[in-house]
Amino acid sequence: MWFEFWFAVLALCALLYLPGTLFLKASRMPISWALPTAPLVSCGLIFITGEVFSALHIPAYLPFMLGIPLFVAGIAYIAARISLKKRGTKSSTNSTANNSANNTVFACDPLDWKILLMYVAVGVVTTTLLYVTSLSNAGSFVQGWDITRHLDVTQAMIDSQRYSSISYDFYSTSDTAIIPWQPGPLGFYPCGWNILTALVTQLIHTDVTIAGNALNFVGAAILLPLSMTTFIAKTFPRNRSALLAGAFVTGAFAVFPWALLIYGPIYPNTLAFCTMPSIFWVFMQMTRSKTPKHELVWLVVTFLLGGISLTVLHASTIFSSIIILLPWCLARIGQSKRHVTLFGKQLNPRTLVSVFFAAIVLIWVVLYFAVVKRGVALNFWWNSYSDPLNALIHAIGLDYIGESYAGGELVSMQPALTLVVFIGIVWTFTNKRGRWLSVSFFYVSLLCAFIITFDFPVKGLLSGFWYTDPFRIAASAALTAMPLAAVGLGTLACAAFDQLCRIDTLLKRPFWKYAVGASVVTVFVLSNCLIAMPSSKHARPTNAFAAYKAGAEASYGDKEPLTDRERDFLRRVENIIPRGARVANIPYDGSLWAYATNNVHVIWRFPTGYDGSERPASAILRKRLKYIASDEEVRNTAKELDIHYILILENPKSPGVIGDNYKLGTFRGISEINDETPGLETVLSEGNMRLYKITLY
Secondary structure (H helix, E strand, O other), X not given: OHHHHXXXXXXXXXXXXXXXXXXHHOOOOOHHHHHHHHHHHHHHHHHHHHHHHHHOOOOOOHHHHHHHHHHHHHHHHHHHHHHHHHXXXXXXXXXXXXXXXXXXXXXXXXXXXXXXXXHHHHXXXXXXXXXXXXXXXXXXXXXXXXXXXHHHHHHHHHHHOOOOOOOOOOOOHHHHHHOOEOOOOOOOOOOHHHHHHHHHHHHOOOOHHHHHHHHHHHHHHHHHHHHHHHHHHHHOOOOHHHHHHHHHHOOOOHHHHHHHHOOOOOXXXXXXXXXXXXXXXXXXXXXXXXXXXXXXHHXXXXXXXXXXXXXXXXXXXXXXXXXXHHHHHHHHHHHOOOOEEEOOEEEOHHHHHHHHHHHHHHHHHHHHHHHHOOOOOOOOOOOOOOOHHHHHHHHHOOOOOOOOOOOHHHOOOOHHHHHHHHHHHHHHHHHOOOHHHHHHHHHHHHHHHHXXXXXXXXXXXXXXXXXXXXXXXHHHHHHHHHHHHHHHXXXXXXXXXXXXXXXXXXXXXXXXXXXXXXXXXXXXXHHHHHOOEOOOOOOOOEOHHHXXXXXXXXXXXXXXXXXXXHHHHXXXXXXXXXOOOEEEEOHHHOHHHHHHHHOOEEOOOOOOOOOOOEOHHHHHHHHHHHHOOOOHHHHHHHHHOOEEEEEEOOOOOOOOOOHHHOOOOOOHXXXXXXXXXXXXXXXXXEOOEEXXXXXXX
């Protein structure tokens, strides 16, 4: 299984980076900037391909989903090279200056590829220690509400060969008849994580759970570090100490990405946030006043593809990006030397900033009422649970969540991080560079404190109106803090070196500079990983990463949704029944996972919803299937839905968020079946687990 996991990681790297890098190299973007930005383009091309095939009602087979994005990127690269060659030929008789102008490349600050390699190396080591070692096996998954959607939607995409965020469901096209609920109107749901997982699952012939874990690994170990590299490099250009230090702070926040891999778990949001920082530099480069036109065209295309990618990965990142980048826009307008005249009067920069800010607020409010009030977003309200002082303390401690009723045990305050972030903020105001990012950090941090303290309706408007979930808002805060922490840690290292040089001028050598820097980084990493802080969620002071590891090992190991016996039983069921055969089940006994883990087409794949919206056929079977031999209505219903098997796993009252929702009698039509029930044949048995075959038709 672990071989498949690492093979999936390599396949995902090719899928995410190859088409995008090829496309961006067509624009002559330096490879050190193109590579971190590539997933925005690759995902955009993949998602567009899936939606087009879905709209045309054509199965999007794997060769199409992989080949078309690569083909488009290849055509763009070849066309750009041919165009460049033609321009070079036409200018061969012109001056050297003209020829140089025709061969210009992106006006990006230098970004050493060795730094990218360092970010990836640190990211891989950190993610392996924190995430991979917490998995009891390569296919482990957390028992949670969100995971049912993540896994089942992915498997349904594989069966239906439809990769869409509009036409999606827990059930494949062939299983439409057995959907337990009345069909509702189609609506958008960000399925980027599902699409990528489904493609890799098929590409290397593995399980959905293994491919999903591999994608989570790639997001935390590679996507986030590389995308953060571009954000730091663009926000603090030519600050090499900050860029080097950034490799060690990107994975230093317990609240993101680590806590999100347990809480929920909200994999789509996590992957989207890991990808999001790379679009920041694209926007910042695109809005430069001196950006050449040939660059601007490519940047706009990249930005549009990136916007599509983030929307399909998780639309909340669009709102988060606006919140984070708004101070940048205001700063750019305020510093602009362009003259704008209205009614014959020249407007000063402050007036322009005020007008722009008012326009954004107006658009924001209109979107809020157009989107939220129509039920498109913010359809779950998270209540407050803290007081202002406590919330502010936890915002300063950078854990943000505080004494949360849901997941507060996963995080703890991180004083070492608080110190370097504070130094970074002071640096931005002292050097008058990157102050806009400090403003973004202050806003999102105070927003985190506000939403866990108050229940005013306005908090949905202020937070980006997709969620008022503390963990997701905290992730945005962590992303704004990472570059500030990098500057702070780099400043500390430089200050320590300067102090050493005052003691002995002979130490002003590159070796000693790197040695001091490495020492400062080591002290920071150890402090961040060892300093324990008090929390009401723990009996004694706990370090943030110790809290995370305890939660991760329990979630992915001790509280696994399926026992080893159940996994083995399901593998035998998968080998016995015909492919695609429909199976009646009790979802609370763990069989709701059977579709995702073993492609066993069970009827009931979710632990709730058996109320007024349930279809009559579902209710008949759920309550009366045990009477199939004597009840003609039950028999005709089962025959009409083409159900041939009945699956029963372990005790449905098993602990966890799924088993805890079990109500005795909800599935009495199945739970009361035994080996003596007329009309059934026992195909497979082990302990109290059974696979029955219906023999009446």
